[in-house]
Amino acid sequence: MDRLRTMQSFVEVIRLGSFSEAAKTLGLSRPLVSRHITDLEKHLGVRLLTRTTRRITLTEAGAKHFEFCQRVITEIEKNEGSLKRTQKEPEGSLKILAPKSLTTLALGDAIASFAAANPYLNVSLMLDDLSFRAYDFVERGFDVAVHTTPVRNSNLVARKITHLRWLLCAAPAYLRKHGEPQQPRELARHQCLVHINSDPSDRVWHLGGAGQVSVKVQGPFASNSVLMLRKAALAGLGIAIVPLYCVTEDLKSGALREILSRFPIPVHPLSLVFCPGKPTPQKIRSLGDFLIDWFRKQPIP
16 A cells, blocks of 8 residues: 555545545546545544545544644655755755865855855855864765865865965075075975875975976974964975965065975865765755856956
C-alpha cells in the first residue's frame, strides 16, 4: 500500500465531498480512489467515513486521521517546495571560513553584498588564520573556505575566484644592514620570513617564472598569517613573501621595498574550496559566481 497516495485520496475525498471529484483532482480513476480508502481503513483497522447517496461523513476516528493526514501532506508539500526552490535560489545556512588577511581585500563587503542579494540564506563569515589544513574547515562545520594559496588535496574542489600576485619585500633598514640580494640563490644566506601551512615545502621558495629557481630558506620568524609576516618585515626581521594586496600602501610609502622583481613569484589563485558533490549545492555555486563577478569588477592589485 502506498501510504502517501492513500492519504492524499482520503483527504481529497473529504475536502471535495465526492469520490468522483477527488479522482479528477488526483488524476486517478474513481475505483482506484475508492480502493485507496478501503485499503487505508483495513490498514488502520477502523472505519474512517460513512457513505450515503447524498453525503460522505467522517467517523470520530476518521476526523482525527483527516487532521493528521492534512498535516503530513502539508509538510511534505512545504519541504518539496523548499527543496525545489533551493535549485533556483539559495536558502538555508552558509558558513564560510577565510583568512584574516582577506579583510584588506574587502571580502567582507563582497560577502555582505552576497547576503543582501540572497534573503533566504543565512550567511556567516569566520576570519581565522589558526589552521588551513586540508579538511580543517569541514571538520569545524564550515561549508566552504577561501584559500589564498594552492590547495594540495585531490579530495577537495578548488574553484578559482581570481588570482593573487605575491612578491618579495623587506624593510629598508634590513636591506641596509644585510644587503639586497640580486639573485634568487642569495636568499639562502638571508633571514627569510616564512608563510607556513604545516607543509615542509613552505620553506622552499620558487622564483623566476618560466626559468624557475627553487631556494630552501630559513629565518627567525614564520607564521600562517600574512598579516603577521607583514608586521615582521616592517620590523626589519627579514625578507618576506606576501601577497601584493597586503603591502600596497607600505610599498607606496617606502616602509617596505620590493626585491628581486626580475624573478617573479608564481601567481597564486584565490579559491573557493569545498567538498565534491553532484550537483554542487546551489548556495555554493551562487557564492562562487558572485565572488568571481565581484573581483572581476573590482580587480585585486
